[in-house]
Every structure is written in C-alpha cells, then in structure tokens.
Amino acid sequence: MTQQIYPVNSARRRFLISSALLGGGLVLGHYLNVVDSAQRFIGKPEDELPSSGFRPNAFIRIRPDGKVVLISKQPEIGQGIKTSLPMVIAEELEVSWEDVIIEQADLDPIYGSQSAGGSRSTPTNYEEFHQLGATARTMLIQAAASIWNLPAGELLARDSAVHHIASGKRLSYGELAETAATLAVPAKDAVRLKDPKDFKLLGTRIGGVDNPAIVTGKPLFGIDVQLPGLLYATYVKAPAFAGRVIGANLDAIKRLPGVRDAFVIEGTQNLKGLLPGIAIVAESTWAAFSARRQLRVEWNEGQVAGQSWSGFSAKADELAKQPGQEVLRDDGNVDKALKEAAKTVQATYRYPFISHASIEPQNATAWFKDGGIEIWAPTQNPEAGQNIVTEVLGIPKEKITLHITRSGGGFGRRLIPDYIIEAAAIAQRVDGPVKLTWTREDDLQHDQFRAGGFHYLRGGIDKNGKLIAWHNHFVTFSHPVYKDGVATLQLGSGANLSGDEFPGRWVENCRLEYTALECGIPMGPWRAPRSNVFAWVFHSFIDELAHAGGRDPLEFRLEILGDKAFLPGSDEQTGIPYDVNRMKHVLQYVAEKAEWGKKPFPRGRGQGIAFHFSHRGYIAQVAEVTVSPDGKLNVDRVVVATDIGRQIVNLSGAENQVQGSVIDGLGALLFQELDIEKGRIVQSNFHDYPMIRIKDAPTKVEVHFLKTDYPVTGLGEPALPPLAPAVCNAIFAATGKRVRDWPLSRSDLGWS
Structure with missing residues (x-):
C-alpha cells in the first residue's frame, strides 16, 4: 500500500x-x-x-x-x-x-x-x-x-x-x-x-x-544477560520427543551444592512449545549442569520411540511405488511422453534431517513479578514468544515485556519460541530472575530441524535433447499439531512442495505429487526453507538430463526457461510473478564471469552451474572443483551473480551475506546429517555432527551484484540454494560420478 x-x-x-x-x-x-x-x-x-x-x-x-x-x-x-x-x-x-x-x-x-x-x-x-x-x-x-x-x-x-x-x-x-x-x-x-x-x-x-563490541567481548547476546540476584537453570526433556516424566530423583538433586530447586513441568505435546521436562535451578550454570548429570528420570516415551530414519527410508521406497497422496500438478501426459522419449532418466535423491547449529545455544532470561513477566531473549520472532507466554501461562500481553538481544546465529531456529516459554514457565516458580541456558546437546537434539526428504524422479528428452517430461514423487514428512488437545497432521516446515516449483511450469508434460510420512520429530525453517534442498535436487537432475541428451548444461537451462517474460506465482512467494528474463540475465552473467565453457579442464577438475529464485532474489552460481583420484574434494572457486533489485544498501553486509551463504551451504552439503533411532537424535555434539572448517571452505568466492530497476529485497537466504547443485554438478563434470545422497561424506568421489 x-x-x-x-x-x-x-x-x-x-x-x-x-x-x-x-x-x-x-x-x-x-x-x-x-x-x-x-x-x-x-x-x-x-x-x-x-x-x-x-x-x-x-x-x-x-x-x-x-x-x-x-x-x-x-x-x-x-x-x-x-x-x-x-x-x-x-x-x-x-x-x-x-x-x-x-x-x-x-x-x-x-x-x-x-x-x-x-x-x-x-x-x-x-x-x-x-x-x-x-x-x-x-x-x-x-x-x-x-x-x-x-x-x-x-x-x-x-x-x-x-x-x-x-x-x-x-x-x-x-x-x-x-x-x-x-x-x-x-x-x-x-x-x-x-x-x-x-x-x-x-x-x-x-x-x-x-563489531567493536563483538571483537572486544562486550555483553550483547542473550547468553550474556546479567541481573542482580540472577539464578541459572537447565531444562531436561525426554530423549524421544514429547515424552512425559514418570519419576525422577528430585529430592537428591535438591540437596546438591548450589541447587536451589528442581521440579517437573507437565508441559504440552506441542512440538514448538513447552514440552514436558524437569527444571533444575541453581546459583550458577555450572551448578545446574553438574546437577543435571546426576539426574535420573523415568520417561513415558510414547509412540515416537518407535520411529527411525532407517524405517522412514524403507517406507519411502515402498510408498514411491504407489500413487502420491496428493497431486500438485498434472499437465499433459507424463507416462506417454516418457514412453515416447528418445532418452529417459530415473533417479532418487535423499537428504536427511539437519540442525541449525547456531554458535549461541538457545537461552532466555525471565523475571516473574507482580503478575507480569520481563523476558530477555535472542529471538527472531519476539511476538511469537509473547504469544506463547500468554497462551500457555495466561499472562496478558500488556504485562509481558520482551527485550530483544542480539542472537549468536539464527538461520530460522529462533523463529520458534520453545526456549522462551521454557524460561518463562521456570520463572513462575522462582523468586527472582532466572536464566535458562541449553547445553550444546540440547541445542542439537531438541532443535526444530530441517526436514529430510526423498525425491523419486523421472525425466524424458526428445531426439533433439529437449526436456519433454518431468515427474517428481516427493515423499516428505508431517507432524502432529495440537489445538485444544486435538491433533491434526501438518506438513513440516520446508517439507511442502509447491506445484509452481521449477521446472514444473516450464515442462509440457509434468506431474508433481507428494506423500507424507507421519513423524514425531519437530521441524522448523532452516535458512531458505524448501529452496535449500529443492534447488539441489532439481538442478542436479536437470544436469543429469542435460548430459543424457548431450547438451551443454547452461544452454539446456536457458532453453527450459524459454521466452515467456513472466510466469504467475513463484517458487517461494506465491503471487509474485517469476521474472524469466531476470533469471536468464543472472544465469548468462554468471556464465560470462566464470568463463563457462571457455577453458578446458583436465580429468579431476570441473565446473557446475545452477540457479534458483527464492525470497524475491534471483541467484545463479558456478562452482569449480578439484577432486583427487582418492576422492578428496576442494572447491576452488564459486562465482555468484545476484539480482536483488535497484540498490545494495550496505556493500560490506551484502557481500558478507553471499559469502556466508556459500560457506554455510557448502558446510551443510559436505557434512551435516542427523540419524534418528527410537524417536531420538543420535548425534549429540560437534564431535559427531561436524561443521565446516577453514580448510574445507572455497578457495575463492566472487560476488557480482546486478543493479536492476526492481524493488530492493533481502539477501540472507536466496544466495544459499544454488551452491549445493553447482558443486555436485561440478563433481560430476570432474569425475563422472553423480551425487544423489546428502551429505557428500556419504559418497565415494574417488576416480581412476
């Protein structure tokens, strides 16, 4: 307006x-x-x-x-x-x-x-x-x-x-x-x-x-909050999600040095809210964590304890052979087009649940007094924090003061206010201010995870190497959402496929369908939700089809985009037209800057290309990689072209966002995966959930901003999705090996 x-x-x-x-x-x-x-x-x-x-x-x-x-x-x-x-x-x-x-x-x-x-x-x-x-x-x-x-x-x-x-x-x-x-x-x-x-x-x-305060260690973050008479808390939840407390050695915990109190919070079954657990309040974080190690709890873990990633994978393979639960797009006649195609390709792409792994674990400080509450929290969504305190604890909004502290990383995790309501519920039982701090294990095992998924793809090309058929059966996840004690199943954040996803609308014969597996694992937005994995799946499979047809991957993509200026709807923002010319422009620009197809690469070195539209941003990337015969990968260069409108606000900040997206996307692709057994996350800390290190980062990241006459948009997310497919397509060009399983650590990249 x-x-x-x-x-x-x-x-x-x-x-x-x-x-x-x-x-x-x-x-x-x-x-x-x-x-x-x-x-x-x-x-x-x-x-x-x-x-x-x-x-x-x-x-x-x-x-x-x-x-x-x-x-x-x-x-x-x-x-x-x-x-x-x-x-x-x-x-x-x-x-x-x-x-x-x-x-x-x-x-x-x-x-x-x-x-x-x-x-x-x-x-x-x-x-x-x-x-x-x-x-x-x-x-x-x-x-x-x-x-x-x-x-x-x-x-x-x-x-x-x-x-x-x-x-x-x-x-x-x-x-x-x-x-x-x-x-x-x-x-x-x-x-x-x-x-x-x-x-x-x-x-x-x-x-x-x-920046000056950060590099000199000044208190800025939620975890830095200090108040007179501050107490410290830890909150222990069931290893299997939404498990309830049957019994615990609370009397013994209360007698430990520095412990002020320990008590059960009944909580709810809402995976994004106040889960049941036990609070330990102490005179220091160390005292609280030390007492926690001596806590013994008997849990009622419920049905979620029967769920596992291996079980989900097997079930997905079974469901993929059946019609989808819901058809999102069914244009033309896919089966007929595939039957008549000169060449067809089939592939299954899989990616796991992963964690946000922000450097600052979840925390919040709360002070309940005079019927109101004051909260200090590193939150991405303070209003959601206020709302859940009102909903669960009955404190009127006008009696809630919420101070927004700087966050030590968010990536979508801090949009969910579970840690805020936990701190508030504990504060109701404490005389004075109390700071709740999650352990790193809490942060990893009780995250709001990026949903895993399975894509069963079929594609067909004609005798001229043109894409004529595309079929994607997406097996995804839903979880129960409770309202007034009644559960309904809802697709997890990032687990929903749109009928507008590229290249669906561009292919004459296209079927997009999904089937959802019920899952008790909480799911939440992870940087560039959906796009962060869909770009990898779709642009990797497009690359497969291009090579099957003997086509240059850049030329093949430009042909798919076609000559229409706009398409209604969008991959990420429903109602915003997909500007085909803007996407073609960044794609051609990045190819020019990366000298696509203009220099020969020896075996073991290669280029890969990908693009994606998300969060109003048009981004294309070319990755250059070297893979040694024994499978050691080095990302030598990433060239990024972005169109985010007519003005870059802060050039330093914009470059930081693009470079950070490239490194973050590569780290997730290289290493990150969570296994699920008996309804719980197996990994517990960075020793078994590795993050990217300097030696793994790209040797060079080149960032190009195209200044165009369009409204200004954000940059925290759209530069991440094209990275994974660009790298995997470059690996194929270097080795002839196609990567279809996330993370890369699962794949043997060696060649001879």
Missing part, C-alpha cells in the same frame, strides 16, 4: 513538543495501525484514525548535542539489519554516519512487524524508512528557514546540519531540534526523496555497528 503523509493536528503537534521536552531534542515517529501492521502512516490526524487506535512510534531522536539516535526494530541475528536499515534513514536524513547512535528496540506493537525471517526485513521496510528520513530532513530544513526567515528552497541539508550556501550560515541538527519539534509533519507532496544517484551512504561499505 502506498504510504500516505498528512499534516498533523494540534494534538499531534503537542505530542512532538512534549517528546522534545522530555527527551531533549526532536523525536520523529510514525503511526501504526496496530490491527493491520501492513498499513502505516506518518502523523495521521486523529479524526481519521480507525477505532482500534494508533500509537506513536519514534524511530528518530535528535539530541541537543547533535547525535542522532536511530531505532533498529528488527532482531539482529548476524544478517546486518541493525546496521543496514538505519543506513536508509540516515541517507535521507543527510546525517553523518559518525553522528548516528543505533539502539535496539524492545518488542512493541508500535513498531509493526519485528520478526527476522524470510529475508523480509529489507523489502518490507526499505521504502518506508526512506520516507521517514526524508520527512525528518524536510522538517529540519523548515526549522532553519523559520529561524533565519528564509525560503526553505534556498537551504540545503548536509552532514548533520542545514546550510544557507549563499550566506554561509549553518545550523546543526542539534541546534534545530527544539524548533523542528514544534512543526507540523509535512504533507507527502512537500517531501522530496533523494535521487539514488546522489546517495552518499547507501551502496558503500559500512562495518556492523556491533
């Missing part, structure tokens, strides 16, 4: 004046309809407000000393949003970056959506933040015009001050704050946004605002 700006009435003006008096400067905010967070206004008159009401939301505070405080409302999880979004305001405000102070907001409905997920933070705030900064700049210019009795058109804002070039007069923003606070918010047509060619801050390299 187009943002509307209106002159304020006298009540709004009084709010600005009082804010200036209380805060010692100018506070500029906007109004948010708390019922519809997508509809935003700046200074909307009270007689136009809906009955639900509006509240002021200050993003800008200008102090008398000239410092400009900008509020970061989104959680910072390493994606750099705490730096990049304030840069947008600062650009339009014409404030020197050295004068900016950034403060992390707490959860408050006046800020609108405060979740960090789906690479949405930038696209949902970018235009609005431009308008907000420009409006503040306009008010400061008007303030200077009133002081000097000069036309505002003769004045210029630059470097945290307003200038009258003709006379050389200058007033700093700090000097103008009090006067600006008395002015009406200008109408939209009185606010001029900067021409992008005049940007001085956006597109440059700005270091993360927290």
